[in-house]
Amino acid sequence: MYSSYEVWSPNSVNRTDLRCPSDCSKDAENVHHCCVCKAVPEWHLSSKYILLSLEYTKRDGSAKVIGDKHSSVPAILKHRDGYLQGLPTNLCDFINIREIDFKRNKISTIGIISCLSKLDRLDLSYNKIYQIYNDTFTLLTHLRILILTHNGLTKLDPFSVAGTSLSIGHLDCSWNNLTEIDISNIIPENDFCEYKFNSNEITKFVNKGGFSLNKDKIYEGGLVELTGNLFSKFIDFEDLGIKDLKILGTLMSFGFVLSDAKFDCDCHMTPYLELAEPILKKIWRDYFNMSCWNPPEYQGLSIPGLVIQKKLDLFICNITKECPRYCRCYHQPHKRRTVVNCTDANLEKLPKYVPDASNLTLLFKNNKIKTLESRDYLANATFIDISGNGFDEVGDNVSLLIRNDIHFLMQEHNLKDLPRGFQLLNPCFAQIGRTEIKCDCKHLWIKDWLQNKNAAQCENKTLVICNTDGGQIPILSINRDDLCTTSVITFQIPSIILCVLAILIFVVSVISYYYRYEIYLLFRHIKSKSNKISVISKYDVYVSFDDDNPFLRYWVLQFLDLKLKQAGYRNFIPCRDTFPGDVKEENMINTITNSRNFLVILSKTYEYDDNIWTKLEWKNIWHHFYNNKDRRIVISNYDLINHPIDLKLKAFIRLGLDVDFANRRHILLDEVKLKLGLPYCAQQSYIRNAKPKFVPSKLSVVRQGEKYEENHKSKMSLVSSSMVLLEDRIYD
Structure with a gap:
């Protein structure tokens, strides 16, 4: 029926009532965009629609729609040049309304229009609508044409006209009072034909809605008209959340029109002009019509012309903060530098301050500076020109502040000698110029420096x-023997000695650190040989072991504990003596603090990661042992472990301070008791009532154990009643 139109459906919404002109198919690459711009509803072509009318109900501009609200035929509501204050009260009863034209009324708010989900066209131009909210048109998924011109609009909320659910192809917000526009409203998620924001007061783009480009999406569209506004700054896409400028041209297939913008041709343009070829020609359709407005000397210059002529270094931003008097300071992004130009400024000394920036270019040429003083900003300089000053002195630390690879121009100076620190510079980059000095042996470093840096190739x-008796000779042409009239004192031997000492100290330090616990235990063992009486403790022995090992637990409870008790030791075994309900860690710390010595039975599972409590026990045992010089730790190597994980346990094994289980079970307890020392009660009775008996060092371990048992029995028999009472008090 309609030979010149074809059925077409937009990508963003499922519609079958739109028709696209057949001419659009002639350009295969742009068929879809052509249809977005030229498609018309089927009811317009067939004229199968009804016209609704409006009836005012109050003098305040209230009205209602008159017509058949039950009809399924598309309806058009048109009422121009009236005095409507708001939308008709019964508007939502007519859900088949497809077009609304309320041009030249007095509508100030849009409230209930979202109920018209099939609305295709809305004209609210020449009204009094000042703000559009982001939920005003949210449910109008079929809306293709929105006209809001001449309303006095001052604000468009983010995503209010270009939200993800909207498919507005034609938007006209021209001739309003907008001062800024959110980028979410000019880069729609769905295809569009033309967005007009002409003749507003827009000065900038903002990103208050948190918009970000989807790298997996191509943003199709036509033009965003922005002429007749107050733009002066180039659009800063990075500030708008678009960090990767290189992908901008790839993702965006539409452009902006800003032909009459009065651009400030300054440093803010540089990042985008550097990408002019791949990006700006694509997204800026009138790119070649752009020209500079400021600064005045650039007014009228073609911006693309400056790009083509490789004059991007003209785009600078002047800096006034901390810029020295009579100097000019500016930021020049194209050359990645900040320039402080004090050439011919009649300066007598270096400025104390310059703008805080990296990659400084300092131009102090042709002044009256006599001393090259140390300034902190020299460390940030990549280029310094201080030539033509005739300075004769270089301050301390200047050579340390200046970068090694700096371009340093200092020709026409009056230096009589070169600072030793200059050897850090490259003489071909740091153009020192001609320097005449009276050479002697102390200037050998200059000859070596210039030779090592191949300065012969840059003598200019x-x-x-x-200056010699034979005339002026380049230092590179003088023999070393001619520079030194006396033999050079060699410092090789002292240097070698210092190197050897340094290496020795380093090796000793490394070894000392690696064996720090072994060294500590040896020194402690030596210092512990005294007759000092220990502080009274509640327990003689705290036994730490993996109580999840049934064989080891049986041996400790049924054999070790019994034997130690028979010898008079007061033992604490955590798995047996900890009361149910006690805070385990707190009770452990208190018991360790009240124990005189510690017996650690080292098994394979003692250091397992799962054994949290044994690790915590060992940590607190070592801490108490380390801070109390009268405490002892006895390690019983139950599983004959040679390389424990813990470095402190490893130190005991390395020094042989552990008690070995293998092949020596008949003397195991004797060794344990010897290392633990006498129990407290026996020690006290021994001091009060018994004469000390000394065991000859040549006796075997077995004999020493027998002597120990004999002494112990005699000591226990001498305990007085007062000691028994003391024991009772201790246990209490």
Whole structure:
């Protein structure tokens, strides 16, 4: 029926009532965009629609729609040049309304229009609508044409006209009072034909809605008209959340029109102009019509012309903060530098301050600076020109502040010698110029420096001349023997000695650190040989072991504990003596603090990661042992472990301070008791009532154990009643 139109459906919404002109198919690559711009509803072509009318109900501009609200035929509601204050009260009863034209009324708010889900066109131009909210048109998924011109609009909420659910192809917000526009309203998620924001007061784009580009999406569209606004700054896409400028041209297939913008051609343009070829030609359709407005000397210059002529270094931003008097300071992004130009400024000393920036270019040429003083900003400089000053002195630390690879121009100076720190510089980059000095042996470093840096190839930049009795000779042409009239004192032997000492100290330090616990235990063992009486403790022995090992637990409870008790030791075994309900860690710390010595039975599972409590026990045992010089730790190597994980346990094993289980079970307890020392009660009775008996060092371990048992029995028999009472008090 409609030979010149074809059925077409937009990508963003499932519609079958739109028709696209057949001419659009002639350009295969742009068929879809052509249809977005030129499609018309089927009811317009067939004229199968009804016209609704409006009836005012109050003098305040209230009205209602008159017509058949039950009809399924598309309806058009048109009422121009009236005095409507708001939308008709019964508007939502007519759900088949497809077009609304309320041009030239007095509508100030849009409230209930979202109920018209099939609305295709809305014209609210020449009304009094000042703000559009982000939920005003949310449910109008079929809306293709929205006209809001001449309303006095001052604000468009983010995503209010270009939200993800909207498919507005034609938007006209021209001739309003907008001062800024959110980028979410000019880069729609769905295809569009034309968005007009002409003749507003827009000065900038903002990103208050948190918009970000989807790298997996191509943003199709036509033009965003922005002429007749107050733009002066180039659009800063990075501030708008678009961090990767290189992908901008790839993702965006539409452009902006800003032909009459009065652009400030400054440093803010540089990042985008550097990408002019791949990006700006694509997204800026009138790119070649852009020209500079400021600064005045650039007014009228073609911006793309400056790009083509490779004059991007003209785009700068002047800096006034901390810029020295009579100097000019500016930021030049194209050359990645900040320039402080004090050439011919009649300066007598270096400025104390310059703008805080990296990659400084300092131009102090042709002044009256006599001393090259130390300034902190020299460390940030990549280029310094201080030539033509005739300075004769270089301050301390200047050479340390200046970068090694700096371009340093200092020709026409009056230096009589070169600072030793200059050897850090490259003489071909640091153009020192001609320097005449009276050479002697102390200037050997200059000859070595210039030779090592191949300065012979850049004598036009750095040349050191020696004033000799035979005339002026370049220092590179003088023999070393001619520089030194006396033999050079060699410092090789002292240097070698210092190197050996340094290496020795380093090795000793490494070894000392690696064996720090072994060294500590040895020194402690030596210092512990005294007759000092220990502080009274509640327990003689705290036994730490993996009580999840049934064999080891049986041996400790049924054998070890019994034997130690028979010898008079007061033992604490955590798995047996900890009361149910006690805070385990707190009770452990208190018991360790009240124990005189510690017996650690080292098994394979003692250091397992699962054994949290044994690890915590060992940590607190070592801490108490370390802070109390009268405490002892006895390690019983139950599983003959040679390399424990813990470095402190490893130190005991390395020094042989552990008690070995293998092949020596008949003397195991004797060794344990010898290392633990006498129990407290026996020690006290021994001191009060018994004469000490000394065991000859040549006796075997077995004999020593027998003597120990004999002494112990005699000591226990001498305990007085007062000691028994003391024991009772201790246990209490």
